[in-house]
Amino acid sequence: FHGPLTASGGGATAMNQLWGGPACKRLRTPDNGEDSHRISPSPVVHVRGLCEAVVEADLIDALEKFGPICYVMMMPFKRQALVEFTAVESADRCVSCGAKEPVYIAGQQAYFNYSTSKRITRPTNADNPNSGNKVLLLSIQNPLYPITTDVLYTVCNPIGSVLRIVIFKRNGIQAMVEFESVQCAQKAKAALNGADIYAGCCTLKIEYARPTRLNVIKNDNESWDYTKPYLVRRGKTHTGRQRQAILGEHPSSYSDNSYGPPCPLLPLPGNSRYKLTSVDVPDMVSYPLPQSSSSYSGHAPSSVAMVSGLHPSKMNCTRIFNLFCLYGNIEKVKFMKSVPGTALVEMGDEYAVDRAITHLNSIKVFGKRLNVCVSKQHAVIPSQVFELEDGSSSYKDFAMTRNNRFSSAGQASKNIIQPPSAVLHYYNVPPCISQDHLLRVSSSKTISGLLEFDSKTEAVEVLTVLNHYQIRIPNGSNPYTLKLCFSTSSHL
Numbered sequence: 001f002h003g004p005l006t007a008s009g010g011g012a013t014a015m016n017q018l019w020g021g022p023a024c025k026r027l028r029t030p031d032n033g034e035d036s037h038r039i040s041p042s043p044v045v046h047v048r049g050l051c052e053a054v055v056e057a058d059l060i061d062a063l064e065k066f067g068p069i070c071y072v073m074m075m076p077f078k079r080q081a082l083v084e085f086t087a088v089e090s091a092d093r094c095v096s097c098g099a100k101e102p103v104y105i106a107g108q109q110a111y112f113n114y115s116t117s118k119r120i121t122r123p124t125n126a127d128n129p130n131s132g133n134k135v136l137l138l139s140i141q142n143p144l145y146p147i148t149t150d151v152l153y154t155v156c157n158p159i160g161s162v163l164r165i166v167i168f169k170r171n172g173i174q175a176m177v178e179f180e181s182v183q184c185a186q187k188a189k190a191a192l193n194g195a196d197i198y199a200g201c202c203t204l205k206i207e208y209a210r211p212t213r214l215n216v217i218k219n220d221n222e223s224w225d226y227t228k229p230y231l232v233r234r235g236k237t238h239t240g241r242q243r244q245a246i247l248g249e250h251p252s253s254y255s256d257n258s259y260g261p262p263c264p265l266l267p268l269p270g271n272s273r274y275k276l277t278s279v280d281v282p283d284m285v286s287y288p289l290p291q292s293s294s295s296y297s298g299h300a301p302s303s304v305a306m307v308s309g310l311h312p313s314k315m316n317c318t319r320i321f322n323l324f325c326l327y328g329n330i331e332k333v334k335f336m337k338s339v340p341g342t343a344l345v346e347m348g349d350e351y352a353v354d355r356a357i358t359h360l361n362s363i364k365v366f367g368k369r370l371n372v373c374v375s376k377q378h379a380v381i382p383s384q385v386f387e388l389e390d391g392s393s394s395y396k397d398f399a400m401t402r403n404n405r406f407s408s409a410g411q412a413s414k415n416i417i418q419p420p421s422a423v424l425h426y427y428n429v430p431p432c433i434s435q436d437h438l439l440r441v442s443s444s445k446t447i448s449g450l451l452e453f454d455s456k457t458e459a460v461e462v463l464t465v466l467n468h469y470q471i472r473i474p475n476g477s478n479p480y481t482l483k484l485c486f487s488t489s490s491h492l
Contacts, residue, residue, distance in 0.1 A: 043088045044115035045095060050079045051108040056193035056206075058106040059083055066094040071120045074194035076203045077141065077416055077488055081194075084120045122207065134185045137209040140173040141488065142417045144201035146354055147173050149224040151197065155204075159191050160184025164214040167222040169358050172419045178214045200413030301350040303331075304375040305357065308342040310335075311366040313389040315464075317396035320345060321403070322467035323460070326485055327359060327417060328352020329404040332380040335394040341368075346380040348406055359419045364457050365464060403468045403481065416488060420460050423487040424451045430473050430480045450487055459486070 047059065056072045059081055063069060067090020073082040085091045091114065097103060098112035140147050149165045152175055156162050161180035168174055179185040185208075193206040216225035225231055307320065317333040320343055324330055329348030336342045347353050353374055361372040382395045398404065406412040416425075427448035453459040463484045470479040 039114045039116055041088055041092060042114045042116070042118050043086070043091050044082055044084045044117050044120055045091050046113050046115040047081045047083055047105070048079070048111045048113075049108065050081060050110055051106050052076075052079065053195075054079075054081075054106045054108075055191060055195045056081075057190040060190060062103065062105040062110075063094055066090045066097065071122065072193065073120050073207075074205055076194045076205065082115055082117070082120050133208045133212055134180070134182045135176055135178045135209040135211050135214060136185050136189055137207045138175045138177060139205040139207075140175070140197070141203040141205055142201045142415065143173045143355065143358075144351075144412060144415070144417060145198055146351060147175070147197070147202065148221040149219075150221070152177060153224070153226070155192065155197055156188055159188045163227055164216050164225045165223065166214050166216060172417075173358065176209050176211065176214055201417075302374050302376070302378050303347050303350050303353060304377045304380060305345045305347060305353045306342065306373055306375040306377075307345055308339070308371045309368045310341045310343060310370070311368050312341055314366045315343075316388050316390055316392045317343075317394070318392070319464045321396070321398050321401075323360065323365075323464045324356055325398075325403060325405055325467075326415070327355035329406045330398045330401075332382070332397050332399070333395070334380045334382065335386075335388060337384050337386050337394065344375055344377060344380045348404075350374075352406070355417060359417070363420055363460060365460055403483075416485065418486040418488055420456050421486045421490060422453045422456045422459050423489045423491060424453070424459050424463060424484050425449075425487040426451060426482065426484050428480055428483045430471060430476075450489060452491060 045063075056074060059072055060069055063083055066085070068086040069083060069090075070086045071084040075081055083094075085094070094103075095112045095114060098110070102109045103112070104110070138152070147167060149167065152165050152167070153162055156165075156177050156179075161184055162177060163180055164178040166176045168176075177188070179188060189206045189208070192204050194204065196203050214225075216223045216228070216231065219225060219229070219231040305324070310320075317335070320333050321330050324345055324347070327347075329352065331346040331348065332344075333346075334344050336344065345356070347356065357372050357374070360370060363370055380395075382397070385393060385395045388394055405415050425448070429448065451459075451462075453462065463486070466482060467484045469482040471482055472479045
């Protein structure tokens with residue numbers, strides 16, 4: 001993205017470059033996928049049409065009749081999966097059978113074709129689960145609620161004895177969980193891969209990790225060694241592991257903000273190989289959240305974030321909203337006159353602030369690195385309003401805007417909480433705005449697709465400028481609002 005970046009005149013130029021500029025190197029729309037009928041046979045089968053509740057064990061149960069399966073990769077938000085058979089003949093039987101008669105997975109008909117890949121890429125060199133690794137890598141997608149060692153222990157330990165947990169935030173929210181044995185890790189991967197920790201969010205994508213043992217030096221919300229309870233740091237106490245079968249409710253801040261009742265984990269698959277008896281664990285259980293975000297983030301709970309390192313002429317209240325709204329509702333934004341390049345962002349709740357800090361702290365925007373932290377303020381007061389360099393106001397109230405994406409439980413569950421990436425997902429675009437390849441898409445009212453940029457920074461800047469851009473079409477009564485978010489895809 002190399003166009004003008006002023007608040008007033010940059011939008012139109014940016015729109016032109018968004019669809020065909022040098023930084024936007026690839027664009028995917030619903031019609032430019034490969035012709036599935038021309039894909040050559042492969043031991044890897046692409047499975048589509050899965051139900052939301054499906055986990056890896058469901059695929060194994062339904063498809064192992066065609067032949068031995070050596071690896072499964074879940075794509076839960078796409079309701080798809082890749083299944084790698086040990087032999088291409090097994091994949092042939094699966095695809096052929098699916099073309100002739102319905103094949104059901106977890107009670108829903110699924111659809112099959114060969115994958116363009118001949119082998120599923122693993123994060124480790126292991127070709128199969130028998131490699132002896134008892135450590136799993138968990139990627140938590142759409143982490144609407146905080147993920148702590150308490151939560152992961154409660155999720156994983158009923159399936160297999162957990163020894164150690166380490167949570168890190170290098171690329172979104174990820175964790176490594178070390179089990180007592182390889183068999184426990186296999187059962188946990190099969191039972192939980194693709195499941196939601198909380199209904200509609202915090203979806204688990206599980207692979208085998210590279211390390212064969214975890215090293216834990218302290219017991220807290222981000223790491224825990226269950227074989228060494230004495231590792232609690234001096235002066236701090238753990239809030240308790242809460243290992244009851246039915247656990248506490250969500251914090252009141254969520255029920256007060258229309259997020260609904262406690263969210264249940266999706267039921268484990270019915271096959272007894274992958275779940276304990278009903279006496280050991282209920283089919284549907286609720287998992288707890290920390291009582292406040294202070295135990296999660298190390299800061300006093302507050303729904304206000306302080307953002308510093310803002311470009312003085314290229315950032316304003318609207319552009320801060322465009323970026324931060326991906327992680328929670330935005331109530332108010334105010335630039336601080338006494339601290340240039342710094343703004344206060346009041347969000348819907350303290351957990352939205354946690355998500356914004358996790359994903360936006362230290363990213364580069366317009367050549368400056370953002371610093372995002374919890375503010376000592378508990379609300380943004382519209383005092384000392386002044387004019388920014390681009391002529392816009394230093395204060396703006398967004399409480400009533402329709403562009404907030406977390407205003408109801410249903411709306412919040414549709415958001416995919418992702419860290420910034422070089423690929424943007426765009427939607428709500430009228431067909432006539434596009435180049436020739438977009439004009440061919442469909443006759444539907446709006447279209448969606450993916451845009452890949454040369455770098456993550458360029459994608460962040462385009463989103464900051466163009467998210468919620470108003471697109472007017474000839475003879476149209478109302479403008480279309482372009483909506484952007486970071487994609488789960490790392491490249492096209």
